[in-house]
Amino acid sequence: MALQQHKDANLRYQQQVDNSRTYVLPFIEQAMPLVPGMRVMEIGCGEGGVLTPLLEKGCQCVGVDLDPIRIELANNFLSNYVQNGQLRLISKNIYDVDFLGEFRNSFDLIILKDAIEHIPDQSKIIGYLKNLLTPNGQVYFGFPPWYMPHGGHQQICNSKVLSMLPYIHLLPRPLYRALLKAGGEHSSTIQELMEIKDTGISIERFEKIVKQQGFTVTLKKHYLINPIYKYKFGLQPRTQWGPVTHLPFVRNFVTTCVYYLIK
Template sequence: MALKQHTDANLRYQQQVDNSRNYVLPFIQQEMPDLKGLRVMEIGCGEGGVLTPFLETGCYCVGVDLFPERIALANGFLKQYVDNGQLKLIAKNIYDVDFMGEFKNSFDLIILKDAIEHIPEQHKLIAYLKDLLTVRGQVYFGFPPWYMPHGGHQQICQNKVISMLPWIHVLPRPVYRGLLRMAGEHPSTIQELMELVDTGITIERFEKIAKEANYHITKKKYYLINPIYKYKFNLQPREQFGFMKSIPFVRNFFTTCMYYLIKPNN
């Protein structure tokens, strides 16, 4: 049951703006209260909705995405900020040599919202980001832990039953792939979901990677009900219970979203 926002770019943009304005930005402001004038980059910016509230507060932003068609949409939604020089939108791989040449030590804040779980070689990425940060810079991550009920993003499936089944993504790979094929999912959807089997990330793994890359966590928040579920399933956001947050591994199954701010150690 693919949701409407999966095919409606305008709706998706508006939901990104609302989610960022009400949840992402306030979380970041607890560590970085004065955002005006900060240089912000979002990796995997899509339509630009997450960046919009930061632009409204006076940040200078760069949005980068691998897909030119999504950058084209962002240029349409955020034309006023592009035209006044407050926003630069780029369809490019951040590992390109000229990208680092242009943006080395440039950003006070880097945002990865619902992105890290799609990216391979996460150790490499998180270590690489340090060279893009200013001295005071931090990195924000928001992602669903892999073992949570829909951590495999199966909600993108067209089959209504499959899209609602929890935890099917943790089945053995051949069983999961076979189930998707039996449900009649398109090969491209199956490929995307199987790639997530390799890149999905747990709470413990994320924190281990951050520590090994010589970062420290400045702030984190656990959600029992992910704020974006307000739009997807009409559920009100709710923070995770205190006792559940303290149980390693088990908390991955019942925490639907994590927010982090991390900062390189001096």
């Protein structure tokens, strides 16, 4: 059963704003103050809700998304900031030569919120971000570990049963596809879920890539209950039990969200 926010852009935007203001920004500000004039870019900005509290703090922001429809929505929601020059919204691939030419070493903070798990070749993009950061810049990541109960994003399924079933994304590809098809899912939904199966990322793999690409982790936080579940399922956020955060591999199965800052 697809959730209401999957169909309602205004609701989705408002939830993004509240989640960013209540959880994302306080996390970031533990390691770096967000001050007027700070240069911020969000990759996969969607409707712009995550950037809204940063704009309210006076940051100069750039939002990038490959989906022109979502960029159009962001332009509508944040038209005042666009018009006064505080925000630029771009539908473009960040690997484009002209994008790098314009924004090389430009950003004090880069945000990827619920984005890295959708991007192929995560090692490439994490390494590439060094080209866009200022010398003291940092990158924020928030993502669901692949092995967690709904790490496959099956909550987007139209079938109420499939949307609630945990761990089905861990089935072998042929079985997973067959289950989705038997449940009546549209071919576009099946394709999206199979793509996520290819790009889902674990805590260990993320930390390994970060180290390989010459970054260091400056701050991290693991959640037993993802803050976004407050809006999706009415559940109150809960941080992960400390000892579990130090159990390699096992922690992925019971950690529904992680936040990282790297530099």
